[in-house]
Amino acid sequence: MGRLRNNNQVTAIFFLGIGIFFSLYARSVDIGRWARPGPGFLPFWAGITLAAMSLGLLLRSFWQKAETVGSSFFPEKDSWKRVLSTFLALLFHTLVLPYLGFTLTTFLFLAFLFRFIFPQTWWRTLVTAVLGAIIARLLFINFLETQLPAGIFGI
Amino acid sequence: MDILNNILIGTQVVSQPINFLLCFLGVLMGTLVGVLPGLGPTAAIALLLPTTFNISPVAAIIMLAGIYYGAMYGGSTTSILVNIPGEAASVITCLDGYKMALQGRAGPALGIAAFGSFIGGTISVLGLMLIAPPLAKVAQSFGPPEYFSLMLLGIVVLIYLASGSMLKALMMAVFGLLVGTIGQDPISGTLRLTLGIHELYDGVGLIPAIMGLFGISEVIVNVEKIARSGVIATKAKNLLPSRKDWHDSFGPIIRGSAMGFFIGLLPGPTSTMSAFSSYAMEKKLSKYPERFGTGVIEGVAGPESANNAATGSGFIPLLTLGIPSNATTALLLGALLIHGIQPGPMLISKNPDIFWGTIVSMYLGNAMLLFLNLPLIGIWVQVLRVPYPILFPFILLFCLIGVFSLNYSYIEVLLMIGFGFFGYLARKFQLESAPLVLALVLGPMMENYLRISLIISRGSPLIFLKRPISATLIIITLFLLMSSLLPWIKGRRQKLSIVE
Numbered sequence: 263m264g265r266l267r268n269n270n271q272v273t274a275i276f277f278l279g280i281g282i283f284f285s286l287y288a289r290s291v292d293i294g295r296w297a298r299p300g301p302g303f304l305p306f307w308a309g310i311t312l313a314a315m316s317l318g319l320l321l322r323s324f325w326q327k328a329e330t331v332g333s334s335f336f337p338e339k340d341s342w343k344r345v346l347s348t349f350l351a352l353l354f355h356t357l358v359l360p361y362l363g364f365t366l367t368t369f370l371f372l373a374f375l376f377r378f379i380f381p382q383t384w385w386r387t388l389v390t391a392v393l394g395a396i397i398a399r400l401l402f403i404n405f406l407e408t409q410l411p412a413g414i415f416g417i
Numbered sequence: 418m419d420i421l422n423n424i425l426i427g428t429q430v431v432s433q434p435i436n437f438l439l440c441f442l443g444v445l446m447g448t449l450v451g452v453l454p455g456l457g458p459t460a461a462i463a464l465l466l467p468t469t470f471n472i473s474p475v476a477a478i479i480m481l482a483g484i485y486y487g488a489m490y491g492g493s494t495t496s497i498l499v500n501i502p503g504e505a506a507s508v509i510t511c512l513d514g515y516k517m518a519l520q521g522r523a524g525p526a527l528g529i530a531a532f533g534s535f536i537g538g539t540i541s542v543l544g545l546m547l548i549a550p551p552l553a554k555v556a557q558s559f560g561p562p563e564y565f566s567l568m569l570l571g572i573v574v575l576i577y578l579a580s581g582s583m584l585k586a587l588m589m590a591v592f593g594l595l596v597g598t599i600g601q602d603p604i605s606g607t608l609r610l611t612l613g614i615h616e617l618y619d620g621v622g623l624i625p626a627i628m629g630l631f632g633i634s635e636v637i638v639n640v641e642k643i644a645r646s647g648v649i650a651t652k653a654k655n656l657l658p659s660r661k662d663w664h665d666s667f668g669p670i671i672r673g674s675a676m677g678f679f680i681g682l683l684p685g686p687t688s689t690m691s692a693f694s695s696y697a698m699e700k701k702l703s704k705y706p707e708r709f710g711t712g713v714i715e716g717v718a719g720p721e722s723a724n725n726a727a728t729g730s731g732f733i734p735l736l737t738l739g740i741p742s743n744a745t746t747a748l749l750l751g752a753l754l755i756h757g758i759q760p761g762p763m764l765i766s767k768n769p770d771i772f773w774g775t776i777v778s779m780y781l782g783n784a785m786l787l788f789l790n791l792p793l794i795g796i797w798v799q800v801l802r803v804p805y806p807i808l809f810p811f812i813l814l815f816c817l818i819g820v821f822s823l824n825y826s827y828i829e830v831l832l833m834i835g836f837g838f839f840g841y842l843a844r845k846f847q848l849e850s851a852p853l854v855l856a857l858v859l860g861p862m863m864e865n866y867l868r869i870s871l872i873i874s875r876g877s878p879l880i881f882l883k884r885p886i887s888a889t890l891i892i893i894t895l896f897l898l899m900s901s902l903l904p905w906i907k908g909r910r911q912k913l914s915i916v917e
Contacts, residue, residue: 269846270585277588284595291607297876299868301602301609304860305595312591319584335845341641348640348813349838352633355817356830372810379640380806390807398814406468408822 274320281313344379351375363413364403369395420546423769427777430770436476440778443480444786447487452495452797453808457505458488459745460632460816463624466752467822474756475771479778481752485745486538486728486779489688490786493530493721494797497523506688506724509696513709513716520712528656529666529714530721531790537674537722538783541729544678545736546776549765553737556762561873562881565866566890568859570897571684571740575855577897581847587898589843593853596621597860604868616828623751625820625829626857627744629836630843630850632816636809637841656791662714669699669719677726682733684742684855688724695723729779736760736772740859744851747858 284305294300336342355371362370373391376382382390399417402408430436450461461484469477492507497514510530517526559567576586599610600620611617658666676698677691699719700709709716734740739761741747753760758771765772820833840850874880882888 273585273588273846273848277592280592280595284598287610291602291609292605295876296871296878299871301605301607303868304864305598305609308591308594308598312588312595315584315588315591319588322584337642344640345637345841348637349834352813352817352834352837353831355814356827356834359821360827368814371814375810375813376807379809382806394811394814398818402818402822408467408818409825410818410821 270319270323274316274323276316278313278316278320281309281311281316283309285309285313347378348375359413360411361413363415363417364410365395365399365417366413366415368398423773424546424777426769427773427775430475430774431479431777431781435472436479436774436778437781439472439476439480440483440782441785443483444487444490444782444789447484447489448491448494448786448790448793448797449800450484451488451491451493451507452800453812457631457635457745458485459627459748460635460812461488462745462748462752463628463632463819465819466624466748466755467819469752470755474753474758474768475774477752477756478749478758478771478775479782481749482732482775482779483782485749486725486782487786489538489725489728490531490534490790491797492724493534493717494527494790494794495801497526497530497717498798499801506692506727507721508689509692509720510717512696513711513713516710516712517714517717522712524656525658525662525714526717527794528791529658529662529718531656531787532658533666533670533673533718533722534725535783535787536670537677537724537726538729538786539780540674541678541681541726542776542779542783545729545733545779549733549737549772552733553762553765556738559738559762559886560884561866561869562884562887563890565863565870566881566887566894567738568740568863568866570890570894571734571742572852572856572859573894573897575684575743576852577900581849585848586852589848589850590852590856593856594860594863596626596853597857598864600861603861603865614828616824616826616832620861621857622820622823622829622832623747623854623858624823625833626836627748627854628816628820629833629838630840630854631744633813633833633837634840634844634850636812636816637837638844639805640809656794658714665714666718668702669695669715670722672698672702673719673722674726677723678730680723681727681730681742684734684740687727687731687742691723691727692720695719725783732775732779736764736775737762739764739862741855744854747854750858 285307286309288302288306288309291302291305292300293302293306336345351371351374354374355367358370359367369391372394373387376387376390377384403410431440446461446465447458450458462481465484466481469480472480489506493510493514496507496510497518500511500515514526514530517523572590576583576590597620599617601608601611601618608618616622673691673695676695677688680691680694681687683690696709696716696719699715700706703709703713703715705713731742731746734742735746735750737760739750739759741750750760758764758768816833817830821827821830823829843850843853870880871878880887881891
């Protein structure tokens with residue numbers, strides 16, 4: 263099966279779900295009448311419209327010629343590892359920030375990305391991460407006076 | 418005389434040391450952002466927005482506008498020297514700019530890009546000054562139906578110009594409208610889909626959404642592949658173009674500026690679109706079209722003038738109608754609202770200092786950029802030597818801190834990461850994020866205008882067709898939507914949508 267056709271089917275099913283969800287949800291917050299539209303009016307009609315368009319895309323994809331776009335979902339064999347690791351690093355920074363504080367969390371975040379996404383030597387990783395964390399601290403906390411958490415170590 | 422008085426008001430605003438300094442800082446940071454691949458003006462404005470909270474609204478908008486048009490200048494440097502566009506509007510500059518650099522003519526290419534950008538920027542500011550006040554007067558007669566129809570048209574034009582499937586772009590826009598309904602209903606006060614999360618009461622934050630969709634997803638797409646790039650060894654000497662260069666570039670600069678100005682009035686990625694259109698026009702008008710792509714200066718002069726002119730004229734719908742035309746101006750709208758300023762027809766009469774101060778600052782900023790860009794090219798080249806594997810963690814860090822520092826909310830940061838994931842998948846599935854963002858911004862306003870219009874008309878949707886301005890806008894909207902069904906228009910649209 264061509265990737266484009268497959269993509270369109272996934273897109274259509276996703277948006278069909280979203281459209282149905284919003285139009286059902288809208289009923290719980292009062293759709294109102296045309297003369298007196300309520301808070302659910304737009305979500306209801308926009309949800310129906312989205313669901314209808316998704317059905318259109320889905321039906322179209324069934325008689326669409328199998329057409330391929332690009333070679334595969336990821337351009338390189340280990341692309342998915344880099345993508346996943348980067349998202350995990352972002353989540354790590356967000357969730358750990360209140361506990362470890364800005365400077366330490368930023369050091370760990372930078373070091374992880376330097377070392378594991380496009381691997382640098384340990385020496386380069388540590389020096390760049392330490393410098394990056396210190397400069398970020400000076401810039402955001404000392405210069406811009408951004409209120410960033412200090413964490414359990416107070417840094 | 419009115420215009421002179423207004424310029425005087427603007428000059429007084431800009432001559433205050435803090436505003437002057439922030440204008441300089443804005444264009445400097447904008448240029449830096451434009452130089453760095455993977456961090457566009459939208460992300461830069463979002464990142465630096467929190468730093469403007471403690472300054473006056475006029476100073477804030479002067480700085481943020483400076484970042485916007487500064488980035489347009491900076492983008493050309495990477496196109497010419499590295500063959501990597503700093504932002505989308507500079508993609509076309511790679512074709513001839515980089516070839517010129519390979520031939521040892523990086524200096525004149527960078528020089529004409531800077532002069533062309535200056536002239537394009539200045540022409541658009543002049544147009545903005547002349548067109549905005551009368552347009553604002555016309556817009557004062559707009560009621561809810563006109564505003565609704567205008568916003569609908571804005572979104573549909575953006576969809577029409579989408580590079581891929583129009584149906585998918587339309588679906589993204591409707592999805593944006595739906596996401597825009599999350600939060601407290603402004604008319605009844607009912608909470609909609611907030612899931613008890615306090616941060617969602619005011620709706621889904623625009624900045625987390627934009628940073629995620631444009632900043633995070635861009636970086637993620639870039640980390641998929643091992644980055645390979647290098648600044649070419651040429652030294653950017655003799656930046657001043659020769660007499661022949663000027664002779665060849667004069668026409669493209671003027672035509673590009675005019676074209677960019679008018680395209681900039683439309684919604685969508687107008688800077689990019691105008692650069693591509695200008696290139697296509699110059700190639701068509703040229704006596705030697707076959708030489709385009711081999712390093713001709715017209716291929717740099719026209720697009721660079723056009724994209725800067727479009728940036729300036731994009732401020733017209735924003736400031737006079739309160740309607741942003743793309744993600745970056747949407748963010749500027751958000752910035753103005755945060756500062757308690759409502760852009761729209763009344764802005765010029767209610768806050769002349771903000772309107773005219775911004776315009777005069779743009780004159781000044783364009784001049785600063787000219788003097789800043791040429792001598793600092795050496796520094797920008799050094800910036801470009803920072804390898805992407807070292808650069809991208811810092812871009813992500815900026816995104817994280819930028820969003821967190823808005824409201825010190827972890828939920829908003831998680832929201833940004835979520836939008837980043839969605840934006841990444843959207844790219845993979847050939848879905849454009851721009852219609853989603855514009856619908857997200859305009860959605861709450863559109864919903865209000867729609868509901869008020871229906872209440873006024875006692876439930877008759879015909880109100881949108883009974884009022885002449887609204888009817889005209891609706892007819893154009895319907896025409897654009899139906900046009901995808903007509904094969905000859907479909908072909909034309911595909912030609913126009915080379916922008917991405």
